[in-house]
Amino acid sequence: MTVDISEDELITAIGRVLSGTGPDVLVPVGDDAAVVRGGTGDLVLTTDALVEGTHFDRTMSTPRDIGYKAIAVSLSDIAAMAGSPRYALCALTLSGDVDAGWTMELFGGMREATDEFACALVGGNLARGSEVTVAITLTGEVARGAVVRRSGAEPGDVVVVTGTLGGAAAGRRLARRGAPWTEDELHAIHRHERPAPRVGEAPVLARNGATSMIDVSDGLTRDLVRICEASGVGVRLDPAKVPRHAAAAEGEALGGGEDYELLATMPSAAAAADAAGELADVFATLLTPIGTIAVDGLQTIDDTGATHPLEPSGWDHFA
Amino acid sequence: MTVDISEDELITAIGRVLSGTGPDVLVPVGDDAAVVRGGTGDLVLTTDALVEGTHFDRTMSTPRDIGYKAIAVSLSDIAAMAGSPRYALCALTLSGDVDAGWTMELFGGMREATDEFACALVGGNLARGSEVTVAITLTGEVARGAVVRRSGAEPGDVVVVTGTLGGAAAGRRLARRGAPWTEDELHAIHRHERPAPRVGEAPVLARNGATSMIDVSDGLTRDLVRICEASGVGVRLDPAKVPRHAAAAEGEALGGGEDYELLATMPSAAAAADAAGELADVFATLLTPIGTIAVDGLQTIDDTGATHPLEPSGWDHFA
Numbered sequence: 001m002t003v004d005i006s007e008d009e010l011i012t013a014i015g016r017v018l019s020g021t022g023p024d025v026l027v028p029v030g031d032d033a034a035v036v037r038g039g040t041g042d043l044v045l046t047t048d049a050l051v052e053g054t055h056f057d058r059t060m061s062t063p064r065d066i067g068y069k070a071i072a073v074s075l076s077d078i079a080a081m082a083g084s085p086r087y088a089l090c091a092l093t094l095s096g097d098v099d100a101g102w103t104m105e106l107f108g109g110m111r112e113a114t115d116e117f118a119c120a121l122v123g124g125n126l127a128r129g130s131e132v133t134v135a136i137t138l139t140g141e142v143a144r145g146a147v148v149r150r151s152g153a154e155p156g157d158v159v160v161v162t163g164t165l166g167g168a169a170a171g172r173r174l175a176r177r178g179a180p181w182t183e184d185e186l187h188a189i190h191r192h193e194r195p196a197p198r199v200g201e202a203p204v205l206a207r208n209g210a211t212s213m214i215d216v217s218d219g220l221t222r223d224l225v226r227i228c229e230a231s232g233v234g235v236r237l238d239p240a241k242v243p244r245h246a247a248a249a250e251g252e253a254l255g256g257g258e259d260y261e262l263l264a265t266m267p268s269a270a271a272a273a274d275a276a277g278e279l280a281d282v283f284a285t286l287l288t289p290i291g292t293i294a295v296d297g298l299q300t301i302d303d304t305g306a307t308h309p310l311e312p313s314g315w316d317h318f319a
Numbered sequence: 320m321t322v323d324i325s326e327d328e329l330i331t332a333i334g335r336v337l338s339g340t341g342p343d344v345l346v347p348v349g350d351d352a353a354v355v356r357g358g359t360g361d362l363v364l365t366t367d368a369l370v371e372g373t374h375f376d377r378t379m380s381t382p383r384d385i386g387y388k389a390i391a392v393s394l395s396d397i398a399a400m401a402g403s404p405r406y407a408l409c410a411l412t413l414s415g416d417v418d419a420g421w422t423m424e425l426f427g428g429m430r431e432a433t434d435e436f437a438c439a440l441v442g443g444n445l446a447r448g449s450e451v452t453v454a455i456t457l458t459g460e461v462a463r464g465a466v467v468r469r470s471g472a473e474p475g476d477v478v479v480v481t482g483t484l485g486g487a488a489a490g491r492r493l494a495r496r497g498a499p500w501t502e503d504e505l506h507a508i509h510r511h512e513r514p515a516p517r518v519g520e521a522p523v524l525a526r527n528g529a530t531s532m533i534d535v536s537d538g539l540t541r542d543l544v545r546i547c548e549a550s551g552v553g554v555r556l557d558p559a560k561v562p563r564h565a566a567a568a569e570g571e572a573l574g575g576g577e578d579y580e581l582l583a584t585m586p587s588a589a590a591a592a593d594a595a596g597e598l599a600d601v602f603a604t605l606l607t608p609i610g611t612i613a614v615d616g617l618q619t620i621d622d623t624g625a626t627h628p629l630e631p632s633g634w635d636h637f638a
Contacts (some may be wrong), residue, residue: 005419007445013419017426018440025406025441034442036406039358045441047408047456051448087344087355089366091410091454100324100332107336121337122344122364123353126326127452129370135410135444135454137366 008226027149030230032080032214033140035147042147044083044140048074052095052132060175063102065193066134067109073217074138075117075197076260080215082148082206083140085119085199090136093129106134117199148202148264152211153231157265158272159291160205162198162279165220166248167191169256174247188247195260201285205264208275213264219255221312223263224291225298231265234294236301237310243288255313265293327545346468349549351399351533352459354466361466363402363459367393371414371451379494382421384512385453386428392536393457394436394516395579399534401467401525402459404438404518409455412448425453436518467521467583471530472550476584477591478610479524481517481598484539485567486510488575493566507566514579520604524583527594532583538574540631542582543610544617550584553613555620556629562607574631584612 005013015029026042027035033046050056050070058066071088078085090110094103107121114121119138171192174185181189198215205213212231214223220242228235244253266272269289276287291301298310324332334348345361346354352365369375369389377385390407397404409429413422426440433440438457490511493504500508517534524532531550533542539561547554563572585591588608595606610620617629 010419010422011445013423014426014443014445017423017430018443022439025439029442034406034408036439036441039360041358043362043406043458045406045408045456045458046444047410047442047454048444049410049412049446049452049454051412051446053449054447087353087362087364089353089364089456091366091368091456093368093370093452093454100329103329104332104336107333111336120341120344120355122355123348123366124333124337125365125367125454126330126333127368127370128373129450129452130372131449133368133412133446133448133452133454135366135368135412135452137364137408137410137456139362139364139458 027147031150032077035081038141041141041143044078044081044142044147046074046077047135047137048077049133049135058132061193063105064109067106068113068194070134070136071110071113072195072197073260074136075113075199076215076217078138078140079197079199079202080213080262081142082146082202082213083142085117085138085140087139088114088119088121088136090121090124090134092124093127093133095130095132098132146206148206148210148213150212150214150227150230153227153233153265153293154211155233155293155295157211157267157293158269158289159235159237159265159293160272160287160289161216161220161243161261161263162201162285162287163261164243164245164286165216165259165261166253166256167245168195168258169252170245170248184246188245191245192258195258197260198262201279201283202262204278205262205275209267209271210264211267213262216259216261216263217257219257219313220263221254221310225312227263227265228298234297235291236294236299236307237291238301240303241288241290243286346466350469351396354400357460360460360462363397363400363461363466365393365396366454366456367396368452368454377451380512382424383428386425387432387513389453389455390429390432391514391516392579393455394432394518395534395536397457397459398516398518398521399532399581400461401465401521401532402461404436404457404459406458407433407438407440407455409440409443409453411443412446412452414449414451417451436516465525467525467529467532469531469533469546469549472546472552472584472612473530474552474612474614476530476586476612477588477608478554478584478612479591479606479608480535480539480562480580480582481520481604481606482580483562483564483605484535484578484580485572485575486564487514487577488571489564489567503565507564510564511577514577516579517581520598520602521581523597524581524594528586528590529583530586532581535578535580535582536576538576539582540573540629544631546582546584547617553616554610555613555618555626556610557620559622560607560609562605
């Protein structure tokens, strides 16, 4: 952008222009997905675009992986509202140098993801452009009133995160560096190519009382600050507790983004422990307490108990 | 595309890969929109992308008009299924040379269209790319089982079209040519910049028994052939009856595209006349019989009653 405003500031400005304020609009722009009143449950709606050069590189990724990832990132947004994915649409822009085979492989990858997570790719649109863009819209369902928003965190809540962080960023770095790779490094590359949205895990967190939730798409600290801002609270983050992928550097775990893990706040340490037990048993997924919601102040806390200002790092697509 | 298959062939191939075949998927890819079973009614879903260079030119169109048109073309798809628009999402790709003001104007134009047609723009996504792409997803509702598909035309049905055709194509040509313009020419340019989706008219056609319906987005003859192919029927088109915009050439009326009028088949001349009367009274919208559905053969018919092969003209985005 030629302007000096951030992506978040632009989204806030756009939110004022949107018409998402009727009585049937339960969550307008500004959360992981919009929520509107459906016939029986509530309908969760999200849209995302993967743009060549920005989000993928055709020389580095297969069309099958790009298609899978396009669906996975939208699945992650529906999960972060505690919704169940239902129907996907794809608006695809193709450049002149991709052929029908490439396009079919792309749709094949989307199909793999929709099959794996029990939703259906029901429609789409093709257009021409100078670069490949894969814009996915996903609808999901949630029982009426059961969405988990970003805005419900309360002082005293325990901050938790699923899985490990930094793997996707490490994978991107390692894929660019080239072979040879260790087993951990190959796993990180797989995390980057085929992120695993936490579709099954999210309802478990919701059932155990999660007060707020977001998916870690732009980096842990950046997404944590979004929860704090939406909830009007502060946080004490313990960086030493952040579960780091075996191939990731500390900076990648705190600000790397694209891990699509769930970051949530739980009402008590007991609720966090219950959810952790259930996730371990059913999904073999880690759930790690990494901090505490505070009345105000965005801070990290070190081994000695001393606090330092939390510096949000991560992606701003327009920075 | 570097391949020698058409857009329609590619869409057919993609349709085979999509997962839209479950019991709740009522209309999969291949119609104006997908239809899935909703809580009470049925949910209609469509997605479209406007790509800079292909669908608009920032030096010729204002961001407000581009935003309006992006919503309008999706509204037209929902209308062509006899659905009522409800919720819109926008996945926007921005190039480095647009500023926040341009972006806000774009959303302002979308808001104008959603306000005018009583739907809500509830969410979106921003990404960076080398060109501006506006991908819109729209959901709509229709009473259970009340959608009008492309595939229901029967021999003997009367082919009707709303409004006049060729205006958008003429407007595009005239805008490029530059001023001075006559009043008719200015109206054509307005048709090109701000198409009027037939959201109110569509349910009237459906109520009067329309057996198939499509919106004229890629050119009358091309879209008419789509109805015939989907329905497994032929047609006798009377080109002299096609209602032409005052500024349009005959070729523009038959193959110009982007008019977003409704092309439908009615079960009888009486049903067509009833619908025409209602549309004239309520919306001051023309409805013109332009041909008859036949058992087979795609033909035009001239004043003397002689038939000629119908040559589909119009847009193939990949030709």
